[in-house]
Amino acid sequence: MTAPYHGGCQCGKIRYVVKGEPRTLYICHCSQCQKQTASAFAMSLTVRSDEFEVTQGLLKEWGRPADSGANVFCRFCSECGTRVVHGKDTRPEYINLKPGTLDDTRWLVPVAHIWTSRAQPWVEIGSHYLTYPEQPPDSADMWSRWQAEHTARLNAERRPI
Ligand SMILES: [Zn+2]
């Protein structure tokens, strides 16, 4: 799978396209993500804001303050409520796509688990993942790990049989 990547909400009113390769993919176990997903953890696919385009429908927005005080904007389908995108006002050039909304999710292999201190006790995290007990100090390692693994997958697909 290479860009563009297409996706949409559960009811189909929202459709979008991601026009470039993502920067990283991680799992977050924080209590906000557990609440938002109504589940045990969330996946976040970081993509450039200018490479994400809603091609059908209009996302509704709700905001909440992050621990740092920055506004976290949360965009979702007003019809079915599917969360599609999260982002921070302090980092407008990137957004976190909720990648379960992509049409093809088989290529999504996360590189990291964050906020593991809040993970549900039954969650087992393999030793090959990057792990952070809380918010990582920066994204450099998560970005370079994804870059290496995702590029290797793309190259393997391109290799003639
Ligand atoms: Zn919808």
Ligand SMILES: [Zn+2]
């Ligand atoms: Zn979280």
